[in-house]
Amino acid sequence: MEKISWVTHPQYDIPLPENHRFTSSKFSDLYKELKTRDFSKNAVILKPKKASVEDLEIVHDKEYILKIKNGTLSEKEIRRLGFKWSKILSNRSFLAVNGTLLTCEEALKNNVACHMAGGTHHAHKSYGAGYCVMNDLSYASKKLIKNNIVNNILIIDLDVHQGDGTAEILKNDKNIFTCSIHCKNNFPFRKCKSDLDIELDDNIIDYEYLEVLNKTLDLCLKNFNPDLVIYDAGVDVHENDKLGNLKLTSNGILARDKKVISYFKNKSIPVATVIGGGYSDNNLELAKRHSIIFQAVDEIYN
Numbered sequence: 514m515e516k517i518s519w520v521t522h523p524q525y526d527i528p529l530p531e532n533h534r535f536t537s538s539k540f541s542d543l544y545k546e547l548k549t550r551d552f553s554k555n556a557v558i559l560k561p562k563k564a565s566v567e568d569l570e571i572v573h574d575k576e577y578i579l580k581i582k583n584g585t586l587s588e589k590e591i592r593r594l595g596f597k598w599s600k601i602l603s604n605r606s607f608l609a610v611n612g613t614l615l616t617c618e619e620a621l622k623n624n625v626a627c628h629m630a631g632g633t634h635h636a637h638k639s640y641g642a643g644y645c646v647m648n649d650l651s652y653a654s655k656k657l658i659k660n661n662i663v664n665n666i667l668i669i670d671l672d673v674h675q676g677d678g679t680a681e682i683l684k685n686d687k688n689i690f691t692c693s694i695h696c697k698n699n700f701p702f703r704k705c706k707s708d709l710d711i712e713l714d715d716n717i718i719d720y721e722y723l724e725v726l727n728k729t730l731d732l733c734l735k736n737f738n739p740d741l742v743i744y745d746a747g748v749d750v751h752e753n754d755k756l757g758n759l760k761l762t763s764n765g766i767l768a769r770d771k772k773v774i775s776y777f778k779n780k781s782i783p784v785a786t787v788i789g790g791g792y793s794d795n796n797l798e799l800a801k802r803h804s805i806i807f808q809a810v811d812e813i814y815n
């Protein structure tokens with residue numbers, strides 16, 4: 514049995530004021546939760562190195578990258594991003610993009626790999642938005658294709674929010690297929706056009722969601738043959754999520770994740786997973802929700 518690569522970094526957490534809707538410690542909380550689980554014995558932990566300004570220019574404007582590096586965002590830009598700038602936020606933003614890239618590289622070696630962060634899909638070319646500083650999904654995809662590691666990548670974004678930044682950044686990349694299943698009435702209220710968008714009404718429950726998912730996976734592969742899938746397993750589709758309007762249970766999310774992982778395993782297409790969004794005042798509960806994708810991968814591969 515191959516070990517499954519889990520990518521994380523001790524500097525991923527984001528310092529935030531109390532009562533912020535984003536959980537400051539969610540990355541270390543998830544790591545702690547995963548270490549308590551039996552299946553963690555099948556995993557190997559890897560740490561990314563920081564991306565450079567030059568690296569990030571593959572998706573972001575240099576001016577914006579330097580604003581993040583140097584802390585020179587305007588008040589308006591800070592409001593749109595949803596985070597105050599700090600040296601720690603800047604540092605982790607340059608780390609996490611390479612975390613997703615490393616996860617993709619590991620998936621290409623071992624068929625599957627999981628990032629304990631990532632899915633910052635609202636980040637656009639020249640600005641951050643909705644708690645997303647840099648667009649790791651676009652970054653990793655474009656890097657792998659530019660370096661001739663793969664030809665075609667499918668990004669499946671099942672976070673409750675639409676992957677608007679990813680869609681916009683990659684709209685002219687014919688080798689990267691972007692698919693987003695999201696709730697129509699959740700942020701962003703002005704959506705961008707992915708290659709395939711599936712909009713859901715509020716209050717959708719497990720079986721309705723899984724039906725849509727089955728059809729959507731087939732649609733993604735109808736005219737596209739990916740060498741790699743990047744899967745955003747956002748858990749803000751959960752019934753108790755603070756922001757999402759859908760009504761999936763934890764079992765429903767496990768079924769969703771196992772469906773995605775087994776679907777591509779059966780077709781011998783490697784999958785790199787990222788955790789995406791999830792919002793709760795209960796840190797342990799949130800960590801447990803984010804751990805579902807790791808459990809799903811273990812159940813399908815071991």
Ligand SMILES: [Zn+2]
Pocket residue numbers: 672673674747749789790791
């Ligand atoms: Zn989200």
